[in-house]
Amino acid sequence: MKPHLSALLAACRSLSIASLCVMLCSCITSGGIRPHETELNPTSLDAGQAIRTTRQDAAWPTGDWWRAWGDPQLDRLVDDATAGNPGLKEAQARIDNARFQAQVAGADELPQVDISGNFARQRFARDTTPAPPGGTTVWNNSVSAGLSYDLDLWGKNRAIRAGALDAVQASVADDRFAVVELQTAVVRAYVQLALQYALLDAYQAVQQQEQQTLDIAQRRLEAGIGSRLEVSQAKTQLTASLTKVQQAQQQLALSRIDIAALAGKGAGYGDTLARPALALSEPIALPASLPVDLIGHRPDIVAQRWRVLATEKGMAAAHAAFYPNIDLLATASLGSAATFGGFFNLLSSDGAGHSLGAAISLPIFDGGRLRGQYGVAVSDRDAAVDAYNAAIVDAMRGVAAQVTSLHALDAQQVSIDATLDAAREAYRLADAGYRSGITEFLNVLAAQNALQEQEERLADVEARRLDAWALLMKELGGGFAATAADRAAMEPDHASRN
Numbered sequence: 024m025k026p027h028l029s030a031l032l033a034a035c036r037s038l039s040i041a042s043l044c045v046m047l048c049s050c051i052t053s054g055g056i057r058p059h060e061t062e063l064n065p066t067s068l069d070a071g072q073a074i075r076t077t078r079q080d081a082a083w084p085t086g087d088w089w090r091a092w093g094d095p096q097l098d099r100l101v102d103d104a105t106a107g108n109p110g111l112k113e114a115q116a117r118i119d120n121a122r123f124q125a126q127v128a129g130a131d132e133l134p135q136v137d138i139s140g141n142f143a144r145q146r147f148a149r150d151t152t153p154a155p156p157g158g159t160t161v162w163n164n165s166v167s168a169g170l171s172y173d174l175d176l177w178g179k180n181r182a183i184r185a186g187a188l189d190a191v192q193a194s195v196a197d198d199r200f201a202v203v204e205l206q207t208a209v210v211r212a213y214v215q216l217a218l219q220y221a222l223l224d225a226y227q228a229v230q231q232q233e234q235q236t237l238d239i240a241q242r243r244l245e246a247g248i249g250s251r252l253e254v255s256q257a258k259t260q261l262t263a264s265l266t267k268v269q270q271a272q273q274q275l276a277l278s279r280i281d282i283a284a285l286a287g288k289g290a291g292y293g294d295t296l297a298r299p300a301l302a303l304s305e306p307i308a309l310p311a312s313l314p315v316d317l318i319g320h321r322p323d324i325v326a327q328r329w330r331v332l333a334t335e336k337g338m339a340a341a342h343a344a345f346y347p348n349i350d351l352l353a354t355a356s357l358g359s360a361a362t363f364g365g366f367f368n369l370l371s372s373d374g375a376g377h378s379l380g381a382a383i384s385l386p387i388f389d390g391g392r393l394r395g396q397y398g399v400a401v402s403d404r405d406a407a408v409d410a411y412n413a414a415i416v417d418a419m420r421g422v423a424a425q426v427t428s429l430h431a432l433d434a435q436q437v438s439i440d441a442t443l444d445a446a447r448e449a450y451r452l453a454d455a456g457y458r459s460g461i462t463e464f465l466n467v468l469a470a471q472n473a474l475q476e477q478e479e480r481l482a483d484v485e486a487r488r489l490d491a492w493a494l495l496m497k498e499l500g501g502g503f504a505a506t507a508a509d510r511a512a513m514e515p516d517h518a519s520r521n
Contacts, residue, residue: 046193069263081388082136089496094299097210100286101209101210101289103286104209111202112200125187125190131183132175134182137168137169138215140166140167144160146160152310155365162359163359164359164368166357169354171350174351187333189329189332193330197322197326211494213282218303218482221303223271223272223275226475229264229475230261233261236257236364237257256465274405295378298449303486305489307492323418334407338397340398341393341397342397345384347383347384347385352378353380422499425495428491429492436484443481446470449470450473
């Protein structure tokens with residue numbers, strides 16, 4: 024008997040292998056659909072002259088880089104803005120949503136068990152149901168429990184869950200970048216507030232000068248050595264200065280409102296702000312070098328890389344759908360609808376039933392549905408790679424643009440400083456000459472206008488320097504993942520290895 028048994032088992036194995044081969048050969052294939060895009064490596068791009076030739080040495084930005092400016096009010100503003108801001112809460116809600124989506128996706132990897140029961144007092148119709156139980160009223164009760172388990176031979180469910188977890192990581196990185204953007208926006212708004220105070224100072228100083236000039240013009244008129252035209256011109260200049268003062272005060276009020284909104288507060292929050300201690304002339308320095316690979320650690324770039332990984336998992340799941348699917352199934356039940364049965368009659372060996380088996384599904388022909396779904400998954404992956412590559416290029420552009428702006432603004436500030444010194448001297452001479460009757464009043468007006476223009480330009484350039492510095496900090500990731508450990512923890516490759 025043993026030789027016959029061995030031969031029978033061998034034949035069964037051969038038949039099983041042959042059946043599996045036939046099933047696999049019968050499956051729908053991908054039809055040659057494949058990805059076309061590859062990810063850019065930031066170090067493969069030419070960083071440009073601006074990034075290669077940064078001129079000074081400074082520490083890399085940290086998560087609270089603005090604290091180096093030494094303005095406690097600014098520190099408090101940023102802290103208030105990032106604590107309970109509605110926009111950040113929305114980002115956190117998206118993280119929670121992604122986590123629950125991952126939980127849903129992971130459920131298919133585990134056995135599914137469900138229990139159901141039906142309990143009813145039922146009369147069976149005599150004319151449609153033979154007796155018994157036709158014509159009788161009985162307890163028709165049943166309880167069943169079912170178990171199913173997808174063997175996931177080709178890793179479809181595992182790929183879906185892994186992709187969902189990658190989406191969670193992308194949401195976390197998005198949340199971090201939202202914090203960086205909010206911090207930068209608050210700092211930039213604060214710089215504008217400081218600028219409006221500087222302009223207000225300049226306009227008020229000019230207003231005082233023009234008031235003094237008007238007084239001189241009136242005294243000269245009274246002494247018979249001046250003219251009414253000079254007095255009229257002086258009054259016109261004074262009125263124009265008053266208008267500029269009022270405009271600066273308006274912009275101050277609007278800046279306060281903007282800061283309050285960024286902090287997630289009401290407009291009254293802005294009314295409590297004191298004049299910034301931040302000076303527009305605050306010195307700033309660039310790092311000695313800007314390694315391009317740092318761009319790859321920006322939160323938004325990291326988020327794009329996680330999305331690429333998520334779409335690759337989706338592609339793997341779509342490809343697994345081409346192969347047979349096997350589910351293990353088991354049921355156990357209790358039921359009774361006996362003519363003379365009571366409510367608990369199902370609780371007996373005669374009411375028990377069970378089943379145990381497997382369900383096999385094999386895609387043979389589906390009108391191109393699976394191939395189309397795989398094509399969609401591949402296209403999603405290519406689109407994610409393109410978005411990642413575009414983000415890399417845009418980030419490098421942003422860094423280079425801000426570094427270039429800082430170099431240019433430094434040069435402009437030097438030039439304006441020199442011009443401003445000359446304008447101050449010209450006004451001093453024109454004013455002294457007019458007081459002594461040597462120069463004409465028009466010379467004073469021209470010198471005042473030139474001086475005011477240079478003071479406005481200097482304040483604007485200084486504010487733009489600080490603004491460009493804030494934008495550079497954002498382009499560098501706002502100090503995100505400043506340490507090697509932080510960078511490693513946020514790397515998609517690192518997470519996929521663990």
